Amino acid sequence: MLWLGKAIHNRVHRGSIAHAEELVAMRYLHTMVRITNIEASCKFYGDALGLREVRRREDQKGRYTLVFLAAPGDESAQIELTYNWDPQPYPGGRNFGHIAYAVEDIYATCSRLMEHGVTINRPPRDGKMAFVRSPDRISIELLQMGEALPAREPWISMPNTGEW
Amino acid sequence: MLWLGKAIHNRVHRGSIAHAEELVAMRYLHTMVRITNIEASCKFYGDALGLREVRRREDQKGRYTLVFLAAPGDESAQIELTYNWDPQPYPGGRNFGHIAYAVEDIYATCSRLMEHGVTINRPPRDGKMAFVRSPDRISIELLQMGEALPAREPWISMPNTGEW
Numbered sequence: 001m002l003w004l005g006k007a008i009h010n011r012v013h014r015g016s017i018a019h020a021e022e023l024v025a026m027r028y029l030h031t032m033v034r035i036t037n038i039e040a041s042c043k044f045y046g047d048a049l050g051l052r053e054v055r056r057r058e059d060q061k062g063r064y065t066l067v068f069l070a071a072p073g074d075e076s077a078q079i080e081l082t083y084n085w086d087p088q089p090y091p092g093g094r095n096f097g098h099i100a101y102a103v104e105d106i107y108a109t110c111s112r113l114m115e116h117g118v119t120i121n122r123p124p125r126d127g128k129m130a131f132v133r134s135p136d137r138i139s140i141e142l143l144q145m146g147e148a149l150p151a152r153e154p155w156i157s158m159p160n161t162g163e164w
Numbered sequence: 165m166l167w168l169g170k171a172i173h174n175r176v177h178r179g180s181i182a183h184a185e186e187l188v189a190m191r192y193l194h195t196m197v198r199i200t201n202i203e204a205s206c207k208f209y210g211d212a213l214g215l216r217e218v219r220r221r222e223d224q225k226g227r228y229t230l231v232f233l234a235a236p237g238d239e240s241a242q243i244e245l246t247y248n249w250d251p252q253p254y255p256g257g258r259n260f261g262h263i264a265y266a267v268e269d270i271y272a273t274c275s276r277l278m279e280h281g282v283t284i285n286r287p288p289r290d291g292k293m294a295f296v297r298s299p300d301r302i303s304i305e306l307l308q309m310g311e312a313l314p315a316r317e318p319w320i321s322m323p324n325t326g327e328w
Contacts, residue, residue, distance in 0.1 A: 094254040097198055138259055145191070
């Protein structure tokens with residue numbers, strides 16, 4: 001249970017604890033989004049964005065499929081796609097903002113997204129930040145790891161498109 | 165850069181790569197949600213849910229405050245709260261589902277949430293799963309780490325409340 005990290009060092013017997021909130025270990029699992037098309041979503045999150053499928057579960061009784069994806073080498077933090085076999089419209093809301101990933105080369109990631117037909121809503125003109133949207137309009141933020149890359153074309157001249 | 169994990173082992177010189185998507189490292193950073201009240205949100209995500217604030221940034225020019233929280237010992241996977249100083253209503257949408265955390269003792273976590281006035285929308289009757297909502301109605305899933313806890317009161321008799 002490596003992920004318990006520092007929390008485990010603070011763990012003591014429950015009976016003697018006044019402030020239980022300091023001692024109960026937690027771990028981030030995933031952010032779940034609903035999708036209307038598995039193929040389109042796996043193309044976006046997988047082929048285009050660069051995540052990898054780590055687990056899939058079909059529930060015949062509940063009539064839904066769950067697909068879990070994660071960044072290669074960072075499998076503990078996942079995104080869960082829920083596909084109901086009888087999908088309804090899934091409009092967006094403003095209380096949710098976006099899901100963010102750091103990427104090693106923001107230009108390479110944005111180029112790959114474009115090759116897969118994804119609009120770069122907020123191009124990385126600054127070599128640092130970009131936003132795209134999933135097929136179901138979930139906003140994804142991309143941040144360059146470390147220092148911003150030197151600004152360069154075609155990104156410098158690429159205008160914003162829509163909202164993100 | 166420990167988090168690069170296995171990805172770093174696969175990295176080779178760009179010039180020789182046919183499948184760049186296999187080689188560009190990524191890392192999950194955060195899920196961002198918009199909030200209408202910093203104090204209420206920090207009470208919910210911090211005191212009640214058990215996350216800890218790891219970073220805060222105020223932007224005077226943009227008139228917003230960002231608060232980053234994470235599970236103790238799992239600081240690399242964060243939640244970002246965006247508070248615009250001139251907040252608008254932030255209705256929810258169905259394309260976003262929830263944010264999920266594994267917890268060491270789901271009963272202890274739900275008890276603490278209740279002590280802070282949070283309704284357990286889906287109580288952990290099964291010793292395994294619960295759902296609550298943030299003050300801005302972001303759905304949070306709690307999952308018991310490992311095996312389900314033995315079912316026990318008051319959870320067994322606690323009905324569902326609302327949606328989640």
